[in-house]
Amino acid sequence: MDRISKFWGLHAEPPKKLRIFLTLMPFIVLITVYLAASDYRHRQNPSDKLLPTVSKMYDSMKNAAFTKHKRTGTYQLWSDTGASLKRIGIGLGTSAICGLLLGLHLGLLPGIRGLFLPFITFMSIIPPLAILPILFIVFGVDEMAKIMLIFIGTFPIITRDIYLAVKKIPREQVIKALTLGASQFAVAYRVIMPQIMPRLTDTIRLNMGPAWLFLIASEAIAATSGIGYRIFLVRRYLAMDIIIPYVLWIVMIGFFADWGLRKLVHIKYSWYLVSGD
C-alpha cells in the first residue's frame, strides 16, 4: 500500500505542526503581499493613501482610541464601537428572543403553525435592505430604524431555524413528557425549550454576519456615530489608514463574539455536541 499522504487526498493525515502551518499560511501570504505592495507604492509616492503603512495605521488608530475628540469630547473608536454594539445587541437580542418564542410555538402548536408559518415564510423572502427606506420613513433616522432593520433582517431566519429544530424533536418526547405528568405549558417551556437553547445559540452565531451587514448599511445611510458611519465618513478623504483598522476591529469583535458563544455551548450544553443518533 502507498504511504498515506500528509496533505493530498481523502485520507490525508496532516501532523500537528503541519496543521498549524497550514492555518497560518494564508494569513502570512496576505500580510506579506500587502506589505510588499504598500512598500512598493510608497517608494513611488511617499504620500500614497491607498495602501497605508502599518505605522500610519497604528498612529491613526492610536489617535482614534486614546485622544479625546476636539469637538465632541469623546474617544472616537470607543464611542463608535459602543453605539454599534448597542444597536446590534438590541436588534439581534430581541430577534433571538422573539424568534425563539415564535419558532417554539410554530413547531409545537398546529394552530399557530397554520396561522403564522406561511406568513413568516413570505416575510423572510423580502430583502430587508429593500425596505430600509420604509423603515427610515416610519421610524425616523434615529436608533429605532437601525434596530428594526437588524431585527427584520434576522428574525424570520431565526424563527424558521428554531421551528425546524423543534419539528425535528421526536413526537415521542412530547408524549413521554405528558406521561410524566407535564401540562402542555410544561411540555413547551420545561421539556422542549431547554432542548433547543443550544440551537438558538448556534443560530445567533450564524446570524451575526447578516446582523453586521444590516448594521453597517443603516449606519452608512444615516447616523452620527457607529463603526459603519465612520468607515463611510472617512471614505470621502480616502482614509484607508482608518478604514482598514476599523474593518479588522469588526473582524476581531465578531471573532470573539463567535468564540464566546461557541464556548458557551461547549460548557453549558455539552450534551448537544455529542448526542443525537
Added chain:
Amino acid sequence: MIMDDLRKKSLLFFHNVYKVYDRKVVLDDIDLAVGSGEIVTVVGPSGCGKSTLLRLILGHEFPTSGLMLIEGKDVGLADSTRGIVYQKYSLFPHRTVLGNVVEGPRLSLGFFERFRRKQELIDEATHYLEKVHLADHLHKYPHELSGGMRQRVAIAQSIIMKPKILLMDEPFGALDPGTRESMQMFLLELWEELGMTIFFVTHDLEEAVFLGTRLLALSQYYTDDRGNDKNINRGAKIVCDHALPQVAQSTVVKETAEFGQLIQQIRRDGFDPEYLQHAKDFNLNHPHSYQTLSEEECRQ
C-alpha cells in the same frame, strides 16, 4: 353477563375498537380485557398494528371507533396513568441520568415547590436508580450510557410515576442478545418486586413467551364470514391469547420442548400467511379473553 363483569374488574378494557387510516383498516374489532399485575406481551407480523395498539392505550393516537377504558375511565390523552418506554427517544438528551428520573415528579410541581422539595425528589429518584443498578452513574448524560443502561434509566423514569400500566414498545429491540437476556431477567425481577402491570410489544416471539404472563398475537392472517375476496378491507385481530406461567423463570426454560412447541404454535397461528383460521375458531384460552364478533364477521 361475562362482559360487564370483565369490564368492572379489568384494569384495561377494549370493546369493538377499530383503527382506520385513510381507508385502510389497521385494527379490526379488537376486544381485550387485562387484569392488573399481568405482563401482557404482544407479538405479530410487522405492520400488523401492534405499535398502533400500544399508541392507542398511550393516548398518542385515538381509535376510529370503539370503547377503551383504563380502570373504568375513558383512555383519553396521554397522562401519568400510563408510563412508556420506547426503543429510543425515551430519555431527555439534555438531562443527566438523575435529571431524567427526577423530571417526572418535578414536572407536575410549581416553581417554588420544586426548590423546596429538591432534596426529597433527589432522594426518591436515587432510590429508584438503585433499584435499576445505576446509582454509580447519576451524573452522566444519556449519550454516555450503553443501550442497556439507557433502557434501565427509562424504566426508572417511568416507574417513579407509579403508572397504572407500563407500556413498552420493543424496548430491548436494539440491544445485543446478551444484554437483551439480562434486561429480560432484570425486568422480571423488578416486576416481581413491584407488581406493576406491563404491556409489552415485541417482534421477538421467544422474548414474548419468556416474559409474558399472557401472550397476545395480533395478525391480519385470518378469515371470517366476510369471505376471502381481495376487496375485503380486513385489519388485524387478536388471533390467539395464551395464559402463561405466573412466575418469573430462569432462562433455562427457553430450552424446553414445551417452550418450543408454544412458539411453533404461535408462529403458525399468527405469522403464517397461508394458515387462515376462522375468526370464531381463534385460540383464545386466557380466562380474561372475550370476543364479540359482528354479524358480518360471523353469520349464525
